[in-house]
Amino acid sequence: MRIAVDDIKAAPTELQFVEEVSELNRTLAGRSEAEYHLPVSLRVSLAHFRSGEDLILSGTIQGEFVGTCSRCVEEYTSPIQRAFSVTLSPQFQTTHREVELSVDELSAGFYSEAHIDLSALVGEETLLALPSQPLCRENCRGLCGQCGTNLNVESCACRPLWRDPRLAVLSTLRLPSQR
């Protein structure tokens, strides 16, 4: 989705569109840190207007994401609801380098072409909406480190490997009768 800079007027204009997610999913699949994908298209609602040469774009992105829980490794689905507001200022080129309106440029708050790439903006905002650590629930109990049982679903008979250090201290004490 692109919009011509000349079409952004002083009076706010509202815009609704659906953003496809295949490219974003390719980006997500290439990341190593956290596992996410987007199962459905994003619904975007935004208003744009200008203040002199500055362009103001604000709106909301709605959709959902599927994450792989970092504790229990189960997939879970969660809604995306991202509000954003960006101001883009014109970037005057002093060199002859070929410039594309990149995500980097958008995040720095500049535009340099006759069009604004709304898809790049929506993509960037959507990535920011994803949590840094995927968790199926806040108090996910994860998997047993010994038998692999999903402790959210059932308990297991494994004894915890961790011993209370206070008990370890007690076990070194000897009673007079044991001498």
Ligand SMILES: [Zn+2]
């Ligand atoms: Zn979990």
Ligand SMILES: [Zn+2]
């Ligand atoms: Zn176990």
